[in-house]
Amino acid sequence: MKSFPASLQNHLDSGTTTLVWCWRLTRSDRTVFGFTDHDRPLAFDGTTFEPESGFTASEIRSGADLSVDAQEAEGVLTSDTITETDILDGRWDNATVEIWRVNWQDTANRALLRRGAIGQLRRGRLHFVAEMRSLAHVLGQTIGRTFQASCDADLGDVRCGVDLNDPVFKAAGTVVALSGDRGFAVSGLSGFADGWFAFGTLQWLSGANTGRKAEILSHAISGVNVIATLLEEPIRPIEVGNTLNIFAGCDKRFETCQAKFANAANFRGFPHIPGQDTVIRYAAKGDANSGAIL
Template sequence: MSFEQLERSTAAGNPRRLYEFVRGAQRWRYTGGDRDFALDTQTYQAIAVRDDGIRQSGHTASDMLTITAPGDFEVARLYRGLPPSSEVAVVVRDVHEGDGDARVVWMGRVAGVNRPSLESTEVRCQSLDAALGQPGLRLAWTRGCPYTLYDRNCRVNPEAHRVPASLTTLAGNVVTAGIFSQYPDGWFAGGFLAWDLGEAGLERRGIRTHVGERLVLLGAGDGLRIGQAVVAYPGCGRSMSICHGKFNNAPNYGGVPGLPGKSPFDGTPLF
């Protein structure tokens, strides 16, 4: 029988819901019920997992999918402290026992994790439609540059300014490496530190301050250890002088250094 026939059947169907979480090349697969479920060459682990139902109302808050899982849910561990720098995608499939036709019924990303009790975890997921429907930020006329460093507007190539390093000490969100002291204090402030997590891809943490060989990160880093190979990328102070002197990128500067100090909307005709 086809998937549609099993769905319409009053007795022949035996539905299972499958949950897949994706971060880079890393996958976590789960299903509710009393035994694991095999689909093609993949196995979905049976745990106490369920959701509150798929909705498509067009309202972001209403269409959130909440997946409830045990307190030791592996995906939820990624969100203890700061969330991962890369999104964790969620794919929900429906299938029937004895049928290999698993239909994708929902796709989105993890938006947050709650721990209402020690025994349970709530993973709040946002659909792709809701994420795409969010309003973006508008550019404003400012003296400082409004662009995000290394983005398509800034156009600075991050690989041209990367500084590979090996960590010598690690204490919470403070890391050190000898090569950092070869750059002026503050050189990396506002930039970010990146390191490889293997199958999970690259992890990134912003750099709050830089003094000598010491960097203070915006939050502790998962997977960091002494001797860890990392790459530091310098930050930008958003001024024309820094854009030109540090990155040689003045033609792409997004601010307006000559912006008048008087507002044209203060009620006087001259400004």
């Protein structure tokens, strides 16, 4: 059971309360925002909690087990608080949240009810809905390695060791034509084999998506054109003339690690792990039945 400061408890016991909700959100870039459902700004602990965003919250869903407690907050998109651009750029993803119950007549009478993080964030044309997850959501995340045949390292990270800035694995290109929302023809890649950049990544150097990274689904040579298709449609439209850096991809197989990257010593999977077909094998009358592996 949560205990409250004596001053706040006395206020609750008085029978007539002046309590409001306050939310403090800290993004991954350490920018702090404060919101309240009160009709005027409140301030404490160096944060000003603004009412202008139209920030309102649902009831808190909570259980006695280790399931994730959740609450939804809905607000209007405004130019100076939570903007559509910030949401699209992912700046609010996994932002930390503090939920306070505050006496608006005396903000020293307050209690921190829970901490959590922004989960799913849905947006419309003029408003957003953010799911606030309790700290229990961390218990549902996979920690440690998985015993699997494919590699569990990210290409180019410390565990992998491949240098993606090597000209063999990196190229600069320019969009010369569009093919749907995710595909485009790109110059500068004529010296690379078909599929070399499939499952790789690219980073936009110019245009509306400048600075953003994207995953590549396929890379194919079609006549005189080199066509790249992204895994997901970018947040903002691709335009002819956009420049990019593109990096080779890996399908996480041991054979690819050995042949394409000459990096078999750093392969982070278990390529010789028995597959599901091994589990369902059985002895048959016509087999050798010598005691060897089936």
